Amino acid sequence: MRKITWQPIVVFIGLCLIVFALATATTSLLPGKLPLGDFRGIGMVAAWVAYVYAYAIAVYRLFLVAMPLPEGEIHEGSRAEFVYHVYVLFYLIFFNSIMRSGTPPIPFMRLLYLVLGARLGHNTYSSGLIYDPLFVQIGNNSVIGESALLVPHVIEGTRLAHHPIHIGNNVTVGAHAVVMSGVTIGDGAIVSVGAVVTKGTHIGAGEIWGGVPAKLLKRRESGAVA
Template identity: 30%
Template sequence: MKTSPLDYVLSTIAITLILLLAVAGVWALRPLTTAALADYHVVADFLLLLLFYGLLSAVAVRVLLRVQPIAPGEYDGDSPVFTFWKLITIVYRLGQGALLPFTTVFTRPVVEALYGARVGADVAIGGTIDDPYQVEIGPRAVIGHNALVSGNVLYGGKLTCGKVIIGAGATIGVNSVVLPGSEIGENAVLMGGSYLMPGTKVPAGETWRGNPARKWM
């Protein structure tokens, strides 16, 4: 993936602004943490810094996408959309990294929702969601360990973006890959290790497997 000086400039500006706001939040609360924890306030300050950075990065991603949404489509390496996508990706990945100490199996859906994913009730996420703002997950869906649900794919120097819709009660098996433009119907199952190609639609209730994934039963 080609990286330009503009990518570094935009990323540095965004990260610096978010970090400064996070530090300001910690500094404002420092009298409280010092009074409550004395010499141990440093630990609380560090955790608050991570929390504020993660939350502020989520706000930044939501605001940037509200101003300039990333529409589904294919974009060349020198496209302004590609540059914007790289900026959004850096911001949300660093932000989610900062939230790792607060991310458990129970809070993972909340973290993904902070960055734009539409997540229903009682969803279990054991894998990775790439470009969460492109992903919709219905109630009671399960994403298995090490599975990847991605709203983007990079190939031949081009970026392809697209929505991913996972229906209610659907199951994505361990180590599976779901690529942009895919739709998985309600109560459908993608078996472990399967590879769902871009734009594939899995009807409700069906079981698919393989690379590329095909209907099994």
């Protein structure tokens, strides 16, 4: 794992100061004017925290518009590494605790993944963890099971890379399964409970995979694939 240098830390702190200033100003202008009575203190703190996260998401997305995080290998000392370190600081400080807590309702998590950059089709939900949502695309009517992991990044010693995960329509990824970087899963496929789909694997339409590492178990009947 590479050490985060001082330059991205300084940029991240600067962006955080913008977030906190905007949240404080908005809280004083909006909830601060409401007659909250005895609950005024609690209401103000809750509003401030909500605004912090709203502005953090907005600033994070604007940063990535200005300095996009590329796919593929990230070389040491490169501009991509600088962008990645600012990006990962946002996750470590703001987003990771929410994603890993399991507390927010699943429809809320869908919205969070969407605003963080995931491309999720209609009626697709995850009760697992989607790391690096920018690099995950899932079609319609698919489900990611409880405690499953989608992991588009590669961190191996000093090696660092992102390879997108593409999942089709009507796909089921079972509970506690792990789908690693560069994986493609075709329409109507199933990844069994606890399976580990290794980097770069291609799962065809209607196939059922399971095991550690995951292997093809069988193919569904053609009529079973929507």
